[in-house]
Amino acid sequence: MPLFYQQNINANTRLAIWKIEETEEFFSGTVPLQREITHPHKRLQHLAGRYLLRFLFPGFPYHEIIIASTRKPFLPDEQFHFSISHCGDYAAAIVSSTDRVGIDIEIPTAKVLRIVHKFLSKQEQEAFGINHLDLGHQLPASGIQHPTLLWSSKEAIFKWWGNGEVDFREMIRLEKFVLEAKGSFNASFQEYPLQIEYGLFDRLCLAWVATSTTDEVI
């Protein structure tokens, strides 16, 4: 069973990463395909992400999932809040009965350096030391893991928000932190304080965020 990573965050919130080594039939035996996905690997990723929802919470009601106009999947009665990500041969999901959640996984590649100016503000680029890159010649001191994690963190916040239309540079702020294999750091979404939790694996970067649904968000 290629469970790559699992974390029970608290009694109500769990996350897992799956390394996809199975064929489509393994997942489609339990997971309904809600929409047509023509690309076979994308279909496999989608099924693996959905598979994790019931893996984490066995009673997860697949048939009640609705897709919002922003493409965010959700349950109308909010019995569970959940977020899904996939990249390469990995799928990840976070599910909670109490918390609003967002998750993202990324395989670090140098491509992220080409888009730092699109998702980091000038201040963030300076704070994290990845501004004025002579792309192709110079990597930031932390290599590509650090910028990948920053990208992944903003994607996780985008999914946590779930309402689309987010200017990553202006609306999401990440505060400086010391990069470790596993940790957390402060961030904000339009002044609303958030804590990003992250983990760096050999070839994979994970970021997630969870806040109580009783907290009022903007």
Ligand SMILES: CC(C)(COP(=O)(O)OP(=O)(O)OC[C@H]1O[C@@H](n2cnc3c(N)ncnc32)[C@H](O)[C@@H]1OP(=O)(O)O)[C@@H](O)C(=O)NCCC(=O)NCCS
């Ligand atoms: C939606 C988005 C976050 C998906 O990220 P991705 O890296 O392409 O793909 P991931 O595998 O990590 O995530 C895909 C999953 O996110 C979920 N998702 C899709 N849209 C979502 C939304 N608006 N809110 C929350 N979750 C969403 C879905 O579960 C989807 O998987 P599924 O279709 O199999 O269920 C991304 O495409 C996006 O739009 N990002 C914002 C881009 C942006 O505004 N950039 C500006 C700065 S460059």
